[in-house]
Amino acid sequence: MNTVLATNQLTKQYGNQRGIRDIQLELQSGDIYGLLGPNGAGKTTILKLITGLIRPDRGTVQLFGQDLTEHYEHGMRRVGCMIESADFHEFLTASQYLRLVSQFYPELTEKHREEVLDRVGLLAVRDRRIRGFSTGMKQKLALAAAILPKPEFVILDEPTNGLDIEGTVMFRELVKHCSEERGTTFLISSHMIHELEQLCSRVGIIFDGKLHTEGYVSELLEHNQSLEQFYIHELQQAKGGTVHV
Numbered sequence: 340m341n342t343v344l345a346t347n348q349l350t351k352q353y354g355n356q357r358g359i360r361d362i363q364l365e366l367q368s369g370d371i372y373g374l375l376g377p378n379g380a381g382k383t384t385i386l387k388l389i390t391g392l393i394r395p396d397r398g399t400v401q402l403f404g405q406d407l408t409e410h411y412e413h414g415m416r417r418v419g420c421m422i423e424s425a426d427f428h429e430f431l432t433a434s435q436y437l438r439l440v441s442q443f444y445p446e447l448t449e450k451h452r453e454e455v456l457d458r459v460g461l462l463a464v465r466d467r468r469i470r471g472f473s474t475g476m477k478q479k480l481a482l483a484a485a486i487l488p489k490p491e492f493v494i495l496d497e498p499t500n501g502l503d504i505e506g507t508v509m510f511r512e513l514v515k516h517c518s519e520e521r522g523t524t525f526l527i528s529s530h531m532i533h534e535l536e537q538l539c540s541r542v543g544i545i546f547d548g549k550l551h552t553e554g555y556v557s558e559l560l561e562h563n564q565s566l567e568q569f570y571i572h573e574l575q576q577a578k579g580g581t582v583h584v
């Protein structure tokens with residue numbers, strides 16, 4: 340097994356004393372890892388640090404065995420990500436937007452782009468301007484852009500936000516497809532715990548800026564009725580002895 344991601348003592352404190360502390364995460368090739376935690380726990384902060392959108396105060400991130408800061412472009416070429424709501428050039432059409440993304444990947448063809456648009460359910464509206472898209476449609480386009488270059492590692496922050504029921508099923512199928520066909524590794528932050536229970540091989544619970552616990556979903560389900568039950572139990576425990584960042 341190859342280690343795709345390893346963080347060591349990853350720490351970031353914002354001016355308001357909030358943030359994350361000493362996060363040790365390790366993802367192996369093929370993992371589908373779900374990041375769970377209450378609002379404000381630090382999930383997005385972790386994903387931003389892993390993708391170099393913000394810098395840590397302390398600690399390191401390794402992607403594919405190489406330090407992120409020393410090999411940023413090389414590492415990130417193998418990563419697809421969707422973090423916070425995407426900021427689109429709204430006057431472009433969906434097709435034009437994916438063509439723009441493709442500039443960095445000369446191997447991608449129109450056929451690739453159409454396949455991906457079809458997979459996320461946007462093929463019929465590919466020539467419409469993004470300006471007229473709903474929140475869910477924009478979310479689907481951001482997903483399409485994240486998986487377009489067939490990255491080995493995909494990082495998704497709240498990917499089902501704004502998606503309707505059909506869209507949520509599409510998302511699940513998409514992750515399964517990438518995982519089964521290509522062995523893509525996923526790190527997904529979400530509040531949709533039932534989705535994560537169906538999709539993830541492992542989960543970690545972030546509470547108050549720290550990695551409170553983690554485990555294999557199959558093992559957790561041997562001792563708990565559902566991931567939700569496990570999560571609520573762990574959260575209650577964490578609240579009993581909270582450590583502030």
Ligand SMILES: Nc1ncnc2c1ncn2[C@@H]1O[C@H](COP(=O)(O)OP(=O)(O)OP(=O)(O)O)[C@@H](O)[C@H]1O
Nearest residue numbers: 353354355357358377378379380381382383384385
């Ligand atoms: N740029 C910032 N400046 C100051 N504080 C911030 C900043 N970004 C995040 N925070 C604070 O850091 C903490 C962690 O935020 P983060 O967005 O990582 O949480 P989250 O787990 O992703 O939450 P949610 O589930 O609500 O998206 C929160 O208390 C948040 O208010």
